[in-house]
Structure formats: structure tokens, C-alpha cells
Amino acid sequence: MSKMVIEINNLGKQYRLGQVGTTTISDDLKRWWHKxxxxxxxxxxxxxxxxxxxxxxxxxVWALKDINFSVKQGEVLGIVGNxxxxxxxxxxxxxxxxSPTLGEYKIKGRVASLLEVGTGFHPDLTGRENVFLNxxxxxxTKLEIQKSFDEIVAFSGVERYIDTPVKRYSSGMYVRLAxxxxxxxxxxxxxxxxxxxxxxLDFQKKCLGKMKDVSTQGRTVLFVSHNLSAVKSLCTQxxxxxxxxxxxxxxxxxxxxxxxxxxLSESALxxxxxxxxxxxxxxxxxxxYNVELNNGSNIIYISTGLTLHFKFQLKKxxxxxxxxxxxxxxxxxxxxxxxSNPHPADEGIYNYSFSIPPHFLNDKTYILHxxxxxNSNDVVCLAENLxxxxxxxxxxxxxxxxxxxIGLLRPELNWxxxxxxxx
Amino acid sequence: MKISKKINKSEWDIIVSPQSSIFxxxxxxxxxxxxxxxxxxxxxxxxLYKQTILGPLWMFIQPIFTTLIYxxxxxxxxxxxxxxxxxxxxxxxxxxxxxxxxxxTKTSTTFxxxxxxxxxxxxxxxxxxxxxxxxxxxxxxxxxxxxxxxxLYYSTTAHALSPQWKLFILLPLFIAMIGxxxxxxxxxxxxxxxxxxxxxxxxxxxxxxxxxxxxVVLPASxxxxxxxxxxxxxxxxxxxxxxxxxxxxSGVFSSTxxxxxxxxxxxxxxxxxxxxxxxxxxxxDTV
Numbered sequence: 039m040s041k042m043v044i045e046i047n048n049l050g051k052q053y054r055l056g057q058v059g060t061t062t063i064s065d066d067l068k069r070w071w072h073k074x075x076x077x078x079x080x081x082x083x084x085x086x087x088x089x090x091x092x093x094x095x096x097x098x099v100w101a102l103k104d105i106n107f108s109v110k111q112g113e114v115l116g117i118v119g120n121x122x123x124x125x126x127x128x129x130x131x132x133x134x135x136x137s138p139t140l141g142e143y144k145i146k147g148r149v150a151s152l153l154e155v156g157t158g159f160h161p162d163l164t165g166r167e168n169v170f171l172n173x174x175x176x177x178x179t180k181l182e183i184q185k186s187f188d189e190i191v192a193f194s195g196v197e198r199y200i201d202t203p204v205k206r207y208s209s210g211m212y213v214r215l216a217x218x219x220x221x222x223x224x225x226x227x228x229x230x231x232x233x234x235x236x237x238x239l240d241f242q243k244k245c246l247g248k249m250k251d252v253s254t255q256g257r258t259v260l261f262v263s264h265n266l267s268a269v270k271s272l273c274t275q276x277x278x279x280x281x282x283x284x285x286x287x288x289x290x291x292x293x294x295x296x297x298x299x300x301x302l303s304e305s306a307l308x309x310x311x312x313x314x315x316x317x318x319x320x321x322x323x324x325x326x327y328n329v330e331l332n333n334g335s336n337i338i339y340i341s342t343g344l345t346l347h348f349k350f351q352l353k354k355x356x357x358x359x360x361x362x363x364x365x366x367x368x369x370x371x372x373x374x375x376x377x378s379n380p381h382p383a384d385e386g387i388y389n390y391s392f393s394i395p396p397h398f399l400n401d402k403t404y405i406l407h408x409x410x411x412x413n414s415n416d417v418v419c420l421a422e423n424l425x426x427x428x429x430x431x432x433x434x435x436x437x438x439x440x441x442x443x444i445g446l447l448r449p450e451l452n453w454x455x456x457x458x459x460x461x
Numbered sequence: 462m463k464i465s466k467k468i469n470k471s472e473w474d475i476i477v478s479p480q481s482s483i484f485x486x487x488x489x490x491x492x493x494x495x496x497x498x499x500x501x502x503x504x505x506x507x508x509l510y511k512q513t514i515l516g517p518l519w520m521f522i523q524p525i526f527t528t529l530i531y532x533x534x535x536x537x538x539x540x541x542x543x544x545x546x547x548x549x550x551x552x553x554x555x556x557x558x559x560x561x562x563x564x565x566t567k568t569s570t571t572f573x574x575x576x577x578x579x580x581x582x583x584x585x586x587x588x589x590x591x592x593x594x595x596x597x598x599x600x601x602x603x604x605x606x607x608x609x610x611x612x613l614y615y616s617t618t619a620h621a622l623s624p625q626w627k628l629f630i631l632l633p634l635f636i637a638m639i640g641x642x643x644x645x646x647x648x649x650x651x652x653x654x655x656x657x658x659x660x661x662x663x664x665x666x667x668x669x670x671x672x673x674x675x676x677v678v679l680p681a682s683x684x685x686x687x688x689x690x691x692x693x694x695x696x697x698x699x700x701x702x703x704x705x706x707x708x709x710x711s712g713v714f715s716s717t718x719x720x721x722x723x724x725x726x727x728x729x730x731x732x733x734x735x736x737x738x739x740x741x742x743x744x745x746d747t748v
Contacts, residue, residue, distance in 0.1 A: 180500075
């Protein structure tokens, strides 16, 4: 068993809303008065869970509460959760840029945190000078930077500009150089926050590859990202944080599925919005949608043909109107897009429908975003994650391919087989 | 032996909890980041005069013009210069006061002006003010060349100065004391300004006022008895008089004041480092 390198016990972080900082003078005094009498801090007992969408009664909220987990050496732990769930707060505490309100954590080994690339870059300094400065800020010694300087420059691909002040760099070059420095850190523990969302596609791939290298060298990585494909391909473990609490930690696939299923609309093949003010505005109201199956049951197989109906009301006439549907997988990668032909449309109630033929979708879970659009690009209403359904595989016959069909779609196409000769 | 070594090996490197002893200073860590200090000093010096025509000449222009203005205005007012040629007197004052005030104003905004960096990466925050004091020390060293030229000119012409050659060895001590004192005051202010910005306003005008009681333009000999004693308890004033005494023979120089100034400086240093250390842990929530 490999040893623990991070251990977090009952970690909590409290913030005070609305004002500067975590407290006020009068609360400071109250706190001090309790301390003098040897009592517990009164403000630690109050505080609400951190749900940004609900108006609360208390000025104090727990951005994080009761966080307990540990990380083994060589593990790549992904941290997922909605905006405001507390992921970044956790990383901030672990990288020591702020301190916890409660609890403690222990760390073994050198930590480097990458909450942003290019921290401390000075626009007037050249690329070379900035590499040294940034490296030192991230905790490298001059000798270490000198050793890997050539590698850093090669990785960044900005060799020609290395003696030019970075303020003359394009933003892409700037980021490349900055990430190159970070990628050549040699800490035992690396903390990374969303920095992969930078650079072009080619560079992102390079970065992901570098992070994989880091983890294979027995170093530990904590990685926060909304890019679930990246999390899935990099991480060995995933922690799901919800409203400041650790909801689940464990096997990557399992936790990601929990995360997704808690976030998306429940899979329902039809839903009526007549009495709900969802997807409603002064031009438009979605009344219902319905997924019709051609096999008479309510389980979708790859052999099932689907017809999707959208019933809605247009409250104003529009010179041109169409419905567009994005069919995505659970990682929000698009399988295909389909849309109706644009037409002039008067006020009234409409039903739009389209069919997906049998043997077209793969055995995956699909999520549909539906766009109601007027005048070619003006979105009247966007129903994100409106429909979610799972397509099931059929039992396969003997002699058939038994492995997984990769790909977002699995169309059954006509194959023609001709024998041309006997030898 | 082996077992204890093993236990030591499996121990954690960092344990972070909300409460920690106020005397838990991570000075060792500051030393580990000495490369960063050097690079920050380098950065400060190389970027200071970027995109200027006169460049480092500005280091001299500032004290020269201030000295000329002082010589003219205070000369008209017939203020005492302790028998030292006015130009030399004001240049000495201006050079060392410039060092003090620059260190103080720059270090006093440590947290606020570096919030974006501090919020993203951890390193011992003390690295930043220390690097400011060092880069200003280098600037002072360059400015001293101007002072040296003027000094040599006056010591070779008719004006009789009586340099205290035996005490010259103490000069670095007084310069260091000014540096340490400004560092202490600066980080003290930077710690309290993270939460209450009022101190920011205080420091900008206080620094102008304090100059008049720090023996920069008015020598200590203009004051008497108790006033003079209180005035010289201020390490800047004490050091200023001592430096003038070493260079020219006039000015107050006594071991009592050196002792008092040293104690004041070290006490302030201790208090401010402790406060700074407490502030750095969670200043991101208040800044």
C-alpha cells in the first residue's frame, strides 16, 4: 500500500457575506469577549450551508464544512462540483493562500499550486527573465530552473521570442510560456485549477500529456476541472463537492456518474410544463415535450426508432422561426445537431417533431439541448439539458463483435459483400 | 535510532490548522526562498527605469534637485546646518531619508499591491518586503557615489570638516538600522492596512511630517533638552545624527542613543514580524 501524502480532517471555511472579509469589528469584539471567558467562538456555531441560489438568513456561510479525505502518493484526484461548490476554496486552503476556519490538514512533500498560469509575470521583463522569476515564485530554486530551462523553452514553443518583453507576446504565447514553467515544476504534490482551458487544442493535448507524465512518476496531483473528459482520462479518483460538503469520493467513473445524474434533469420521456413557468418568456412558452418510441415499451434500444415532439406557444409572430436540437453525450460532446427549416410563424400553438431512425444512436446516455430561434440567430428560448435518455444495447448474436462500440453514434449502414474470385 | 528515524520520516512536512502559536515564524522558509528574493530585487532594478530616456540618472536627479531647493529655501530662512556646508548637509539628509521613506512606502503596501500574486501561490510573504529593502539598499549604494563626490569636494576645499575616521566602520550599522526600521514599520502598516485602509492615508502624509522631526532638514542641535532626547529616540533621527557626526564631526553621537535606537528597532521588528506572520495566513479573506 502506498503511503498517504495528504490527510484532511474536518476542514471548514467560513465566510461572511456582503461585506469585506470574514468578520466585522463588532463581531471581532464579541469573538474576543468569548475567548477571554474561555468560551467557544460563537460564530462557528452559526452559518448556513453554501447554496448560492437560495437567499439565506445568516450572514455567515460555510464555503466548506466537514471535509475529510486523504490522498495516497501517486494518485490523481479530480475534484468536481458545480460553480460555487467550494472546489477552489479547498484548493486555496491546500495551497496555503488562505487558512481554514476549522479543522486541519497534513501534507507530506513539496507542494506546488497552479491556480493560475503566469503568476507574477512582469510585462516589462523578457521571457527568459520571467521564466526564472515565475519559477522562483512557484518554489523552484535558480539551479533547478537553469537545469530545465531549455526544456521549458522547447515545450513552450516560443524560442524566437525568449528575449523579448512578455508584454509584446500574443496572449497564446504568454500562456504557453507560463504553462511551460509550471509543467516543469518538480513537486511531490501538484495542485491544478482549470488551467487547461488555455491555449489552442494542440497545446491542451500537450498539457494533458504532461500531467499524465507527472502522475506516472509517482507524484500526486489534485485537479479541479469542469472538463469531465479531462477528469475522466487523467484521474484515478474523483471527489464530488456539493454545497461545501464532500458528497462522494471514489472511483472516477462512479463519481462522475453521480455528479452528472445529480445535475441533469431526471430522464423522463415526456414532461408537461403547462403549469410550470420553466422555459417561458414574453414571446414563448414551452408546453410539453414527448419522446415517442416505436416499439411500444418505454425502454430504448439501439433498434428503437424515436420521434420527438415539442409543443409550444408563440406569443408573438416571427418573420422566421426554427427549432434546433443538440444531441450530446454526458460529457457535453456533440453527437449531432438537427434543426427544422426556418419558416415565418404567427402567434399560436405549435407542435414540431422529428424522428431519429432505429440503429442510429449508440448504447450511451444522451442529453438534448433544445434551441428555439427566431431570425436565424436570435435565441428565443434555450432549454438546456431538457431531455436525457439512455439507449440500451441489444443482446449480440454469436459470432458478432463483442467489444464496446466506441463513438457517439452507431449507425447501421449498408455493407455490400462480393466475392471476387476463388484464389 | 532506526525506529525514530523511521518515525521521523513518516511524519508530515506541513500541518496546517486555524490556530497556531504566534511565535511560529517561518524564517527558515524565507531563507529557502532566497533565490526568489534575489530575482525580485533584480526585477525591481531592471524594470524601474524601463521606457525612460534618462534611466538610472533619475536616481541622482531626485536628490540633487531636492537638495538645491532645500539649500535655497531653508538658506533664505537662515536655518542652522550645524556648521556643515548647506549643500552637503541637505544631501546627506536627503540621501538617507530617501532610502527610509521609499522602503517604508513600498513595503507598507506589500499585501495590497501583491494581492493577485499572493492569492494564487504560496511563498513566505516576508520575501517581498525584504526584497524591496534590499533593492532600495542597492539604489542607496548608487546614490552614495554622488554623496561621495560632493563630500570629497567639500573636504578638499577650504571648508574644514572633521571626519571621524575611527567611526567609519560603524556606517553600515546605521544604514542597516534605517533599513530594518523601515522594514519593520512598513510590514506593520501593511498588516494593518489589509483590513482597514485608513492607515494608507495616514502613512502618506505622516511620512512628510515626520521628516521634520527626523533631523533631515533641522539638526538636533536646534532643539534642547527633553525635546532633543525624545526626538533622538526615533531610530531614523538617531542614525541621521550619527551618520552626520561620522562624516563631518558635528551632530549628536552618543552610545545612549545608539543603544536606545537599537532596542526600539529590534522590538518593533519582533512585533511587526509576528503581526505580519499572523496576517499573511488569511489576509486574502480581508484584503
